[in-house]
Amino acid sequence: MDRDDHAWPLAEQLWSLCQVDRDRRAVCVAEQWWTWGQVTDVARAVDERCDGGAGQRVGVVLENRPEFVGAVIAVLGRERCLTTVSPLQPTPRLVADLRASGLRLLVASPSVWDRLDGEDLPLRGYRLHRDGSVDVVRDAPRGEDALPGVAVEMLTSGTTGPPKRVGLGYRQLTRSLRSGGQPSVEPRLSDDVSITATPLVHIGGLWSLLMALDNGRATVLLERFEVQPWAAAVERYRPKGTGVVPAGIHMLLESDVAKERLASLLMIKSGTAALDPALAEGFTARFGIPVLPVYGATEFCGAVAGWSLADHQEYRTTKRGSVGRAEPGVELRVVDETGTPVAEDVPGRLEVRTEQAPGRPDEWTATTDLARLDADGFLYILGRADATIVRGGFKIDPAAVVHVLESHPSVREAAVVALPDERRGQVPVAAVEVRAGVSVPAPDELMRLCRDRLLPYEVPAQVRVVDRLPRTPSLKVSNVDLVKMFGAAAE
Numbered sequence: 001m002d003r004d005d006h007a008w009p010l011a012e013q014l015w016s017l018c019q020v021d022r023d024r025r026a027v028c029v030a031e032q033w034w035t036w037g038q039v040t041d042v043a044r045a046v047d048e049r050c051d052g053g054a055g056q057r058v059g060v061v062l063e064n065r066p067e068f069v070g071a072v073i074a075v076l077g078r079e080r081c082l083t084t085v086s087p088l089q090p091t092p093r094l095v096a097d098l099r100a101s102g103l104r105l106l107v108a109s110p111s112v113w114d115r116l117d118g119e120d121l122p123l124r125g126y127r128l129h130r131d132g133s134v135d136v137v138r139d140a141p142r143g144e145d146a147l148p149g150v151a152v153e154m155l156t157s158g159t160t161g162p163p164k165r166v167g168l169g170y171r172q173l174t175r176s177l178r179s180g181g182q183p184s185v186e187p188r189l190s191d192d193v194s195i196t197a198t199p200l201v202h203i204g205g206l207w208s209l210l211m212a213l214d215n216g217r218a219t220v221l222l223e224r225f226e227v228q229p230w231a232a233a234v235e236r237y238r239p240k241g242t243g244v245v246p247a248g249i250h251m252l253l254e255s256d257v258a259k260e261r262l263a264s265l266l267m268i269k270s271g272t273a274a275l276d277p278a279l280a281e282g283f284t285a286r287f288g289i290p291v292l293p294v295y296g297a298t299e300f301c302g303a304v305a306g307w308s309l310a311d312h313q314e315y316r317t318t319k320r321g322s323v324g325r326a327e328p329g330v331e332l333r334v335v336d337e338t339g340t341p342v343a344e345d346v347p348g349r350l351e352v353r354t355e356q357a358p359g360r361p362d363e364w365t366a367t368t369d370l371a372r373l374d375a376d377g378f379l380y381i382l383g384r385a386d387a388t389i390v391r392g393g394f395k396i397d398p399a400a401v402v403h404v405l406e407s408h409p410s411v412r413e414a415a416v417v418a419l420p421d422e423r424r425g426q427v428p429v430a431a432v433e434v435r436a437g438v439s440v441p442a443p444d445e446l447m448r449l450c451r452d453r454l455l456p457y458e459v460p461a462q463v464r465v466v467d468r469l470p471r472t473p474s475l476k477v478s479n480v481d482l483v484k485m486f487g488a489a490a491e
Contacts, residue, residue: 010151010174013214015077018043020189020216027066028220034066036189038132042070045134046107047078049126054079055148059101059123061085061094061108062200064221067132069209071107072200076151076210079170083153086201088473091115098123101153101165104145113137154203156298166358168301175329175355176207176301177214189216193237197222197230198245199473203298204272208243225475227255231262238264246275247475249283249291250412254436265289267309271296272474274381274399276406277320290316295323295381297367300356304330305379315378322378330354333364334373344375349385389416392424394457401460404453405430405446410438415469415477416460419486427461429486433469440465462486 022037050058058075062068062084075082083103085094098106098121107126108116116125125138147153150167194212196219198205212219220233225248234242242265244252249270265287270280271294280291294306307324315322326332333341334348342348350371355361370382382399389396398416405414412435418426430450434440446463470481 010170010177010214011077011079014073015043017073017077017213017216024189025218027069027218029064029066033218034069039066039070040073042067042128042132042134043073043077045132046071046074046126046128049134049136050074050078050080050105051142052080052146055146055150056080057083057103057105057145057147057153059083059085059098059103059106061087061106061112062206063087063109064196064200064205064223065109065130066221067128067130068200069213069219069221070132071128072206072209073213081147081150081153081167083165084155084201084206086155086199086473087112088199088201095119095121097155102145104140104142107134152206154206154298155201166299168298169358171361172301172356172358173210176303177211190218193218193220193239195220195222195230195233195237195239195242197225197248198243198272198475199224202272202472202474203296203302204243204245204474207302224473225251227251227257231255231257234265235261240264240266241269243269243271244291245272245475246270246279247273247413247471249275249279253279253283253286254412259287262287262289267292267312269294269306271303271306273476275323293323295379299358299365300352300354302356303327304352304354304356305332315376319374319376319378322374322380324379325377326379327354330356332373332377332379334371335366345372347372347382350379350381389418389426389428391421391426391428391457394455396428396458398428401428401430401450401454401458404450405432405463407453408432408441408446408449410434410441411446412436413469413477415479415482417479417482417486419461419483421461428458429462429464430460431464431466431469431482431485433466 018040020036022035024036025033026036026039027034058080060071103123105124107128110127113127122140124140127135127137149169151170151173152168153165155165194217196205196208200206222229267290269292275293283291290312292307292312294303296303305324305326331353333351335351336342336348347370350367350369351364353364357365368384368386370385372380383397387398401416402414405411411432414430414432416428416430419429421427443463450459470478472478
């Protein structure tokens with residue numbers, strides 16, 4: 001591997017955890033702490049079974065469990081390629097994903113291997129038990145399978161289409177984790193505790209874990225965001241900051257969590273989905289904690305723009321609705337359909353230039369987001385360029401329909417997707433999730449609201465009230481599953 005790409009400091013930092021105080025706490029799940037000794041014993045055991053060197057692809061069906069933290073250290077601490085596989089997939093999709101991945105080596109829990117029993121998969125398999133022991137579950141011929149320089153192969157969230165696996169380089173990952181400075185490579189631990197409440201197979205969850213490991217912090221791992229376990233962790237371990245997705249902000253506002261339980265938090269960062277400014281303001285009014293939006297993508301290894309506390313203090317009113325300014329080392333610009341940069345406050349497609357990008361760091365990377373930049377460098381995301389619905393030749397912005405539906409006092413969140421239509425090509429359909437403790441609006445009432453405030457061709461063909469909108473592991477609304485839901489109802 002080319003050492004000029006700065007891969008080795010991150011790998012060496014992670015592997016140095018094998019030399020820290022073995023008795024200090026490292027990872028907590030369900031109020032049970034594992035020590036650094038236990039975690040790094042797993043790392044050594046997995047490392048011994050990975051026969052390849054730098055770049056070797058190692059598939060891990062990644063669960064929010066302490067033993068899998070050890071597996072992550074084994075792979076990235078030795079400069080291998082961590083190919084993440086989601087345990088949340090139904091078994092047929094899991095099998096199809098493994099076949100498509102071409103993996104030759106897989107690490108998974110006993111329950112996952114039980115699901116794969118009888119499947120013809122040409123790979124070597126290791127079973128990672130809850131006590132940290134590792135054994136062989138299936139054998140296969142060894143062969144070349146390497147991606148030098150790639151730290152993580154990770155599935156995108158798949159909110160608007162089938163998830164695709166993208167490679168995140170060591171250079172990208174290092175730049176993303178260390179945008180605030182590069183720690184020295186030496187075994188050291190912090191007394192701080194991080195809270196990770198997003199699945200590790202999502203970039204937000206994995207980034208949170210790696211940031212904690214890179215800084216020697218202990219981590220409380222939650223399988224998913226749930227109000228009471230999350231609030232209990234904040235109350236007990238008193239972090240100064242943490243991340244909560246917009247759906248989690250909603251859940252906290254509707255809960256009975258007392259303000260005092262979250263008193264340690266100086267701020268909350270919120271990404272993965274659009275954050276309604278009114279939601280953030282409502283949270284701050286109740287809990288006294290600023291909510292700072294961030295903007296990023298799997299391909300950029302995390303955030304490329306966001307709010308700082310200082311900016312929030314100065315601009316929270318005048319820059320309402322912005323996702324913040326470029327992170328250190330990141331450049332942003334907005335271009336028109338020809339790729340020409342546009343003037344301030346003119347909408348267009350967002351492009352990013354950063355070492356966090358998958359290509360060359362001196363090249364501009366196009367996103368699928370429509371945006372504008374103001375004179376002070378604040379970024380406003382206006383929607384997805386690939387989300388436009390074309391109904392009989394008329395273009396519809398789903399965000400405009402969502403905005404109208406969410407103006408209803410009973411609607412907590414709305415989502416709009418396109419269904420194929422033989423005559424008009426596409427038609428918009430909508431589903432809404434209702435706030436807790438309010439009367440449920442009738443679909444006809446919501447349709448009348450849309451007719452009153454939208455152009456005729458923008459009005460959804462159907463509006464449904466659902467108990468819960470389908471979501472990805474990161475709690476984004478899954479447009480793919482929403483389309484399936486409407487399609488199944490039509491059959």
